[in-house]
Amino acid sequence: MLQKTNAATLAELDHHDHPESHSVFGFWVYLMTDCVLFAALFATFGVLGHQFAGGPTGKDLFDIPGVALETAVLLLSSITYGFAMLGAHQRKNGMVLGWLAVTFVLGASFLVLELREFSHLIAEGAGPQRSAFLSSFFTLVATHGLHVFFGLVWMLVMMIQVVRARQLGEQEIRRLTCLSLFWHFLDVVWICVFSFVYLGSVL
Template sequence: MLQKTNAATLAEHDYNEHPESHSVFGFWVYLMTDCILFASLFAVFGVMAHQFAGGPTGKDLFDIPGVALETGVLLLSSITYGFAMLGAHQRKSGTVLGWLAVTFALGVTFLVIELREFSHLIEQGAGPDRSAFLSSFFALVSTHGLHVFTGLIWMVVLMVQVVRSQNLGEQEVRRLTCLSLFWHFLDVVWICVFTFVYLGSVL
C-alpha cells in the first residue's frame, strides 16, 4: 500500500513539474487564422489583378529570374531549419545553433531581395498608390515579408534561449517546433505568391 502511495505521489510530482502542453495545438489554431488572412489577400489580388488604371502590368514590372532566386533562398531556409530540428531532437545545442544561424542568414537575404524589388518598383513610379493591381500586390507580398521578419526576431530569441539553457529540454524543443511550423507555413504561402501573383501576372 505504501509503495502504491509513493508511486502515485511520484507520478503527480512529475505531472506538476512537466505538465502536458497544448501550445503546439494552439499554434496550429493560430496558423489557421493566418490562412484566413492570406486567403483574403489572395482573393483581393485576384479581383484587382487586371485593374491597372492605365499603369504598368505584371509583365512590365516583374523580374521572374530574380523572384525565382528569392524563392529558392526561402525554400533552402526551410531545409536548413529542418536540419536544426533534427539536431534539437538529438539534443545537440551546437547543431541547432549552427543551422538556425544559416536559416537566419537566408531569411535576411530573402528580405533584402524583396526590399530591393519594392525600391525598384517605387523608383519606376509603380508604387502601391499607382493602381489597384499594385496596391493589392504590395499588401499581399509585404504582409508575407512582415511575417518573415517576425519569424527572424523569434528565431533570435530562441537562439538566445538555447544558449542559456544547459541542455535542450522538452520546452525548448516545443518552442522550436512551433517556429518550424510557422517557417514552413511561410514557405507554402510564398510558393502560392510566386505561382499565383508573379507567374500568373506574367503568363
C-alpha cells in the same frame, strides 16, 4: 498496497507540477487564423489583379528570374531549419546554433531581395498608390515579408535561448518546433505567391 498508493499519489503530483503543454496545438490554431488572413489577401488580389488603371501590368514589371532567386533562397532556408531541428532532437546545441544561423542569413537575404524589388518598382513609378493591382500586390507580398521579419526576430531569440541552455530541454525543443511550423508555413504561402501572383500575372 500502501506503496502503490504512494506511487500513484507522487505520479499525480508530478503531473500537476509539470502539466502537459498545449502550446503546439495552440500554435496550430494561430496558423489557421493566419491562413484566413492570407486567403483574404489572395482573394483581394484575385479581384483587383486586373485593375491596372492604365498603368503597368505584372508582365511589364515583374522580373521572374529575380523572384525565382528569392523563392530558392527561402526554400533553402526551410531545409536548413530542418537540419536545426535534427540537431535539437539530438540535443546538440552547436549544431542547432549553426543551422539556425544559416537559416537566419538566408531569411535575411530573402528580405533584402524583396526590399530591393519594392524599391525598384517604386522608383519606376509603380508604387502601391498607382493602381488597384499594385495596391493588392504590395499588401499581399509585404504582409508575407512582415511575417518573415518577425520570424527572424523569433529566431534570434531562440538562438539566445540555445546559447544559455547547457542542454536543450523539452521546453526549448517545443519552442523550436513552433518556429519550425511558422517558418515552413511561410514557405508554403510564398510558393502560392510565386505561382498565383508572379507567374499568374506574367503568363
